[in-house]
Amino acid sequence: MKNPSPGQGRDSPEATRGDSREKMEPDPLYNLLQLPKNVAPSRKEEELLQGEKKKYLPAHARKDPKFVELQRVLMEWVNATLLPEHIVVRSLEEDMFDGLILHHLFQKLAGLKLEAEEIALNAASQRRKLEVVLGAVDQSLRAVAPLNRWSVDAIFSKDLLATLHLLVALARHFQPDLALPPDVRVEVVTIESTKSGLKSEKSVELLTDSRTDKDQAPKDIFDELFKLAPEKVGSMKEAIVSFVNQKLERLGLSVQDLDTQFADGVILLLLIGQLGGFFLHLKEFYLTPSSPAEMLHNVTLALDLLKDEGLLRQPVSPEDIVNKDSKSTLRVLYSLFCKHKLKANEDGMPRGAPN
Numbered sequence: 001m002k003n004p005s006p007g008q009g010r011d012s013p014e015a016t017r018g019d020s021r022e023k024m025e026p027d028p029l030y031n032l033l034q035l036p037k038n039v040a041p042s043r044k045e046e047e048l049l050q051g052e053k054k055k056y057l058p059a060h061a062r063k064d065p066k067f068v069e070l071q072r073v074l075m076e077w078v079n080a081t082l083l084p085e086h087i088v089v090r091s092l093e094e095d096m097f098d099g100l101i102l103h104h105l106f107q108k109l110a111g112l113k114l115e116a117e118e119i120a121l122n123a124a125s126q127r128r129k130l131e132v133v134l135g136a137v138d139q140s141l142r143a144v145a146p147l148n149r150w151s152v153d154a155i156f157s158k159d160l161l162a163t164l165h166l167l168v169a170l171a172r173h174f175q176p177d178l179a180l181p182p183d184v185r186v187e188v189v190t191i192e193s194t195k196s197g198l199k200s201e202k203s204v205e206l207l208t209d210s211r212t213d214k215d216q217a218p219k220d221i222f223d224e225l226f227k228l229a230p231e232k233v234g235s236m237k238e239a240i241v242s243f244v245n246q247k248l249e250r251l252g253l254s255v256q257d258l259d260t261q262f263a264d265g266v267i268l269l270l271l272i273g274q275l276g277g278f279f280l281h282l283k284e285f286y287l288t289p290s291s292p293a294e295m296l297h298n299v300t301l302a303l304d305l306l307k308d309e310g311l312l313r314q315p316v317s318p319e320d321i322v323n324k325d326s327k328s329t330l331r332v333l334y335s336l337f338c339k340h341k342l343k344a345n346e347d348g349m350p351r352g353a354p355n
Contacts, residue, residue, distance in 0.1 A: 057187075150163070265296075
C-alpha cells in the first residue's frame with residue numbers, strides 16, 4: 001500500500017478516524033433517515049448542498065458475500081498485474097483515490113505512456129493526476145463501457161461503488177477472461193438534499209452481469225467496436241500492423257493490408273512461429289498456396305495452434321479469414337497482440353491493446 005499522502009499521516013484527523021471509518025461511513029447518514037428532522041449530520045462530509053445527490057452503501061450491503069468476493073478478485077487482479085512494479089494494494093477504497101495506482105495499472109494494461117506527474121504530493125496535484133488518468137481511461141473504454149458510473153469527484157472522494165465500476169470495466173476490456181463473480185448486485189441509498197430536508201431513495205445497482213464462463217462466452221469487443229465505434233477500426237488496424245511488422249522485420253517481411261495479406265495463412269503462420277519461438281516444417285503448410293483449399297489448410301493450421309494456446313475466446317471460421325473478412329482477421333491478430341503485450345523488449349514492441 002502506498003505511503004499516506006500529506007494531510008493523511010498518522011497524526012492527521014483522517015488517520016485518527018481510521019479505526020472507526022468502516023462504522024461511521026455511511027451508517028450515520030443512512031440511519032439519519034429514521035431520526036427526527038431536527039437531528040443534523042455530525043460529519044462535515046455528509047452535508048449536502050441543496051439539490052445535491054450522493055450515493056451511499058448501507059452497512060449490510062458492504063457485507064454481502066458476493067460484493068466482498070468481487071473486491072477480493074479485483075484486488076488480486078490489480079496486485080498480480082502490478083507485481084513486477086512491486087506495488088501492493090490492500091484496500092480498493094483507500095489506495096485507488098489519488099490516481100497513482102490507477103496510473104500504473106492503466107499504463108500496464110494499455111501499453112501507453114501517460115503524460116502525468118509520477119509523484120503527486122498534495123491534494124491538488126493528486127486530483128490533476130487523477131484527471132489525466134481517467135481521461136485516458138475514458139478514451140480507451142468509450143466504445144465498450146458506460147462512462148457515467150465513475151468520475152474524478154467520485155474516485156477522489158474514495159467512493160467504493162464508483163471505484164468498483166471502474167475496475168470492472170478495465171478488467172472486462174483488457175482481460176475479458178478474468179473470472180469475476182457473476183450477477184453481483186448491491187443495494188444503494190441515494191440521498192438528495194431538498195428544501196424540505198433530506199430525501200432518500202433505495203435502488204439496486206448491478207456491478208457484474210449474470211453470465212458465467214461456463215455457459216456464455218465473453219463479450220466480443222469486435223462486435224462492439226464495429227457497431228459502436230467504426231471510426232476507431234482504422235486506428236486499431238494501424239496499431240496491429242505496427243506490432244506485426246516489428247515481429248516480421250527479422251524475416252524481411254512487412255504487412256500493409258491486414259484484410260488481404262493474411263488470407264492465405266502464410267504470414268499468419270510465420271507470425272505465430274516468431275511470437276512462439278519456433279518454426280514450422282515446410283511439409284506442414286503451403287509456403288506458396290495456389291488454391292483456396294491450400295489457403296484453407298494453412299489458416300486452419302494457424303487457428304488450431306492458437307486454440308492450443310487458449311487464445312481464441314470467440315469462434316473464428318477459417319473460411320472467413322480466407323474470404324478476407326476484416327472482423328475475423330482482426331480478432332485473430334488481436335488475440336496474438338494481447339498474448340504478447342506484456343513481453344516488452346528493447347526493440348520497442350508495444351505492450352498493450354490498441355486504444
